[in-house]
């Protein structure tokens with residue numbers, strides 16, 4: 385996943401652009417990038433692991449008078465991409481995931497298009513999108529062509545001489561929200577970037593909507609679709625607590641998730657509730673509110689250095705980050721029974737090796753783990769949250785139980801079946817914990833507060849949607 389920020393202003397907007405982009409740092413860990421338009425286009429990309437990219441950007445653009453710009457925090461490819469084309473020159477940033485990227489790029493190469501940017505995952509997704517747009521009769525037609533051709537999801541910002549084009553993914557899986565302050569109009573993936581910069585939210589874009597922003601005008605070029613499939617994981621884990629999507633705050637949803645778990649856990653006997661930092665904390669607060677058990681911090685994160693653990697590109701780095709970032713507090717854990725709230729369990733290895741083991745080593749008496757969402761059963765096809773079946777602890781459990789990999793896992797999706805119970809017991813033993821109880825899909829959806837048909841729940845039930853290359857419903 386990546387985070388996008390764009391701004392058009394009547395006066396210099398360098399600070400809005402840099403801080404606005406910086407507030408998306410939790411969305412990716414590879415590159416920070418900006419493109420600005422003064423007399424000409426300039427773009428700057430920094431590896432986030434190397435330096436404080438915010439200071440570097442200030443250094444990059446201090447001589448320029450910036451009234452238009454786009455920024456991106458990317459978890460995979462270098463962006464923005466700048467291209468000259470029949471439609472004029474433009475810069476583009478994207479977020480999403482495209483399943484058929486290889487096929488699309490090979491089709492373009494067959495027509496003589498060359499690619500200049502490189503990616504660990506074959507070709508740079510943003511460059512492929514830029515080339516598709518540039519091969520059309522207008523930028524709007526180009527964006528519509530992107531929506532027709534891709535399998536997966538893509539939201540984008542295009543900085544051109546006419547203004548800032550903004551397009552939200554055709555199914556609305558990734559967020560794009562419009563805001564306004566005294567001097568400027570901005571668009572972001574995460575509304576936590578608006579608050580301290582004085583932006584008031586205007587509205588979320590519709591799925592598939594395309595707009596053009598100028599200094600004092602927002603023009604709708606394509607109204608978009610009524611049907612949506614917004615990523616439910618935004619509220620559970622990937623989004624920032626201070627961000628709202630569709631007007632629903634992420635921290636509040638997490639509290640509701642914790643409360644729902646506690647309501648199904650009436651007989652639990654424990655000394656206190658704790659969360660795995662950061663996103664498990666709000667779930668734990670909700671659980672504590674509903675269960676009346678005290679909330680305590682059994683684990684703290686060394687925040688000056690460590691960000692999220694799933695975003696580093698290699699498993700080695702992910703594990704190292706997970707191992708180092710959480711520090712248990714022995715004086716709190718020793719001799720106590722704990723309920724531990726976690727946003728989700730993907731592989732389970734980090735929870736087992738770097739959380740549970742540390743708590744046992746500190747003298748925990750019992751460890752009851754409560755993930756805030758149901759078991760993750762399918763890898764994300766739309767935004768890179770999880771990438772393959774083999775990464776999922778649920779699939780490892782099923783393989784062990786069945787003695788082989790099986791295609792049809794329907795019986796493991798329903799929490800009332802014996803197969804589901806067996807899978808949970810296998811995971812519990814593997815994690816070496818006292819008890820394990822997951823959230824139900826119904827409770828998670830109710831905690832979010834949108835109708836089920838408006839949410840993407842593919843991770844949990846494998847239900848995709850038409851046009852996503854995954855037409856299981």
Ligand code: SF4
Pocket residue numbers: 557614615616617618763764765766767768769770840841842843844
């Ligand atoms: S598959 Fe999961 S992570 Fe991916 S968009 Fe859907 S809900 Fe979000």
